[in-house]
Each structure stands twice: as structure tokens, then as C-alpha cells.
Amino acid sequence: MISTYISGDSWLHRLPAGWKLIGLCIFTMVLFPVESPAIAASGFLAALALFTVVGREGYRRLLALRSVLYLLVFLLIFHVLAGTLTSGIVAVFRLMTMVVLATLVTFTTRMEDMLDALNPVLTPLNFIGISSRRIALAIALVIRFTPFLIALADELGSAFKARTGKRGGVRLTAPFAVLALRTADHVSDALAARGGADGFDNIDEVGEGNTPNDQ
């Protein structure tokens, strides 16, 4: 499964996912009322130090979150213009700390473990007809079809270029959507042929009523 997980064997990796999530929540709540720039800054430094458990790869990947940095620069400019520099600095440090810590939890937790940890939260959804099996199936479909859709868009782009010599750009979004949705129809047929979202448990169900769709 594609994921942002960084494999390792640190204490943070071994800590159960549920604990990490709860810890993150508590820390966020503690951090929110802080008003002193010094405390906010040291919180940030502590979070950065904690990052050593994921090694150099972790710091390298953290840089991928640069886009947040642009926003933070804008934010600071706003605060300077409004003459509230101190609260601006606190806000920036607070945001960076939260981003760093939350990212750390993601880097040290497998997606499967995260899902398992969230299971108790998701179980109530059973009552409105969303079983954990459906959630698992939906997740698998998204992970499977994201690269497929990208390849499809790529193919469409090349076809357009071959015929016109130009890049298709936004002009291709509409044909792309139609093509993708047509695929979705085929996929639902294949899913039905393989027992459907509910599997073969309710094998007696009469009148499934699968809409025949035209090829």
C-alpha cells in the first residue's frame, strides 16, 4: 500500500497507534492556550528533536511540507501589518509544532495499524449500514484506482498531443471524467460478479436487481 510510513523500530514506532493519537490530541489542547513566544518556540524545538526517531529520511520528508511554510510567511506578514507581531510568532510556532508532531505520528504508524486503532470509532457506522468491510473495500478501491486514473489521464494527454501537437491541459478534464466514470461502471459489474460489496454471506437474497448497463 502506498503510504507515508517510514519503517523503523524506535519506541515511537512500537507505541500503539491509539496511544499516539490520544497523545497528539492532549498535546494540541495543551498547546492552544499558550501565549508566550518562548514556550511556543521551545515546544517547536522539542517536537523537532523528537523527530530524530525517524532519522534523516524523516527530516528530508518533512521538507516536503514546505507549502505550509509559504502560508506561514503570509500569516506573519499579516500580523506584522496589524502590529501584532508577538501573537503572530506564537501562532506560527504553534502551527509548526502541531504539523511536525502530527506528521511524526503518521511517519511512525502503519496505515493498517491506524485503521485498527480507529476501528472502535468507526464501528457505530455499522448502524447506518456502513460496515467495516465496506470501508475496507472502499479504501482498497481508492488506492487501486488512483494510479489507474493518473495513467488514464496520461494516456488521454498523449493521444491529444499526438493528434494536435499541443498539450491538452484543462480541455481534457471533461473527456477524462466521462472515461473514468465509464470505467467505474465496468468495475461495479466486475464487483457484482465477484459477490458484491456484501460478499456471499447473504446468498439467498432474491432480486439483487443489478442494473444492466450497456457496454
Place this chain on the structure above:
Amino acid sequence: MTNDRMLVYVSFYAALIAALGLFPLFNIPFLGGVPITAQTLGVMLAGVMLGPVRGAVAVVLFLFLVAIGAPLLAGGRGGLGIFAGPSAGFLIGWPVGAFIAGGLMRQMKERSVIVSAGVSAAIGGIGVVYLFGIPGLMLLADLSFGQAAFGSLVYIPGDLIKVALTAVIAQSVARGLPSALVSRV
């Protein structure tokens, strides 16, 4: 529409939101690095095409995957850190925006697809999303309303392009594959 088909459609829109963010074709470079991606186009489409509940579910599914660590947000980002950043309010606004867009699409059944899709996408995908995004900025970044609103302005031109695209796409789907315009079936 059967349960199977709806499950696949919901997953497909979630995958579509992801693909729109990862595929460079749809990235609109704007204002020196401020990332403007086509992912909100996926959000608008989910609402307009799938209707309120399914559209919102598709967006929630996408965000859920991002939260548990799938790198599906534009630029291959993912994980809980995204929801701790200053634009978290916008992300929370996405499913609500899709819901409202889908509801409006249903309300305007008598109007032409292109017009109702455009209006729904504008109100749901811009109005509602900013309704969550701006207070999010105020809270998380300690900004005043005016500052937060002004800072969000840079995204408006891109969002208007996406509204137009949503309208055009909904129209071509209504013509090319009417059964896929679930909000109208």
C-alpha cells in the same frame, strides 16, 4: 443504483480527487508557489455529480485516507500533519461544500445541467468551503476576519476556473453518460 455501484462510484470520486492533485496536467501554478490544485475541482464534482450524501461520503473517504497516512493530497502530501496546518478549516469545509453542492443540484432539477452545476459548485465549492476555511485561519493562525478573508482571495481566481470546469464536465457527462449524473437520476 445498486449498493455495489454506489460503493464503486463513491470510491472513484475519492480516487478522482486524489488523481486531480497528483497529476501535473491539472496543477495551476499561481502566485509563486502558493499551491493551487485541482483537488477542489474533485470536491465540486463529487457533490454536483453524486448528490449530497454520496458526494460528501466520497470527500470524507478521501480525507480519511489522507488522515491515516495515504499521500494523496496535492504534491504527495498526507498524514495528520495536514489537519494541523493553517488550512485545516478548508479541508473540513470540503465535505460540507460537496453536500451543499449536491443538495442544490437536486433542488434545481428543472434548470439546465450546466447552469445548476455552475451555481451549485460556486455556492458549495467556494461559498461553503470558505465559510469553514476563513474561521479556521482565524482560529489556527490568530488572524482577524479581514486578514483571513483577504489572505484567501488569492485562491478565488483558481476556484472560479474550477467552477466553470465543473459546469462543463457535468454538462458533458449528462450528454455522454447520463446514468453517471447520479444527482439527477
Place this chain on the structure above:
Amino acid sequence: MPYLLSKNSNPTPSCEPREGVCVSNVSIARGGRIVIENLSLSLVEKRIALVGLNGSGKSTLVRALNGLISPIKGKVCIHGVDAVKSPKAAARMVGFVFQNPDHQIIFPTVAEDIAFGLRQAGISKSTTRAQAKALLREYDCEEWADRPISELSEGQKHLVCILSVLIMEPEVLVLDEPFSSLDIAVRTNLLSRLKHLRQQIILINHDLDVFDSFDRMIWLKDGRVEADGLPESITPLYRKHAMEVAGRLTPESL
């Protein structure tokens, strides 16, 4: 499938005969048009070829076998299971391999997809994974288990589709033009694998060479059986017809 049937309180609607596939007086409509009209067939041979020009109703017919499409009248019976009354039970009996593997493969990695059918039958994750790996080992591709689907070649994807259907131990294997995007070498290899299976096979294909050792060939035309018999006797008739039609085709009728 004892573990499946034992779960149910009321029995699956059954029908006669208990062996083979039986289609009686079936009419099917698609998109408001009658595609198959009053068709009856009894399929007991092990290797059955289904041929016919585009639009003759082949794909529609096979989709009625596993309950994907419900006929507007008539009865479809798969090894004693009524496919109209209990499409799920029929889907369990009939393994279906589609034309495009990208439409069929649901999961991101090979082992997950192959295990899916068994998971559908309520078997635990670890057991199904072990069984999927065992099947992959049997076909000398154990190292595929955790490979992402997006990195497989077309031929490999086709094999994954066939394996994820075979792991369910269906009684009948339906393949709807499974070879159209494959080169001759891969096609020959997959075909010889198919020929060794114990399952009854119903194969739709436009290239008639693949039907060499088949037991029976059914030629559909406009939703009716035009000819039915040994491939040796049907192939020349069908080829002749196809050539005649080819001469008459206009752009409008392509």
C-alpha cells in the same frame, strides 16, 4: 461449497438439471431492446466456444449466467442453482473473467485481489492470504504476492484475473474475450493453462484459432442460435458468413 450453504437458514432456490448449465426459453432486454429472444441451450460439454459477430448477444448471454443481468423471461440454471432467483449463488458457481483486467482487479496488490473472493465467503484474512500465496506458488509466481497491480504487464494482469477467479473453485469459468490485448506467446501460454483446468469453460473469442481442441461451438446471430456443433464443422460456416457480411458492411453498419 459446504461452508457457504451451511450458513443459510433457508435453502438456495434450486432447479434441474443438477449438472451443467441450462438456459430455457430465455429472453433478455438491454437498453429497452430485446437482445436475446426465447433462447434454450443445455451446456454440459467441458470446453464450449461461443462465437458471433458484434451485437449478436454473446456478452449478454454470459452475463445472464452469473446473475449480472436478469432475463425478462425464462430460466437459467447453473449446476442446480437458479441464476434468476439467486444471482449471488450463481455468481459463486460461475467464475467470470472480463475483457479488461483493469475493470476486474479491485485491490492494489496481487495477493489481496486473489484472496478477495475467499474473503467474500467469510474466511479470515490470514487463511485467505495463505491460500492466495499457495495458488501463486502453484503457478510459479509466488513473488508477485505484494506487487502493486499498477506495475504488472497486461499478460500478468490477465493471469491475476484468472487466478482470483480460480481460487473460488467455481464450477464454470466464463471468459469474455480475455485475449484481445495479448501477444501470441502470452495468449498461447494462458490458453494452455486454461485447457488443463478441471472447470467447465465457456469462452467468447473473435480469433477462432484458439478453439482447436474445444468440444462444442455455438454460433449466435441476432440473439438466436444460428449453428451448434463441433468447432470443426461450425468454424467454416461461421467464417464464410463473416466474410459475406464483411463485403456488405457500410460505414453505417460497422
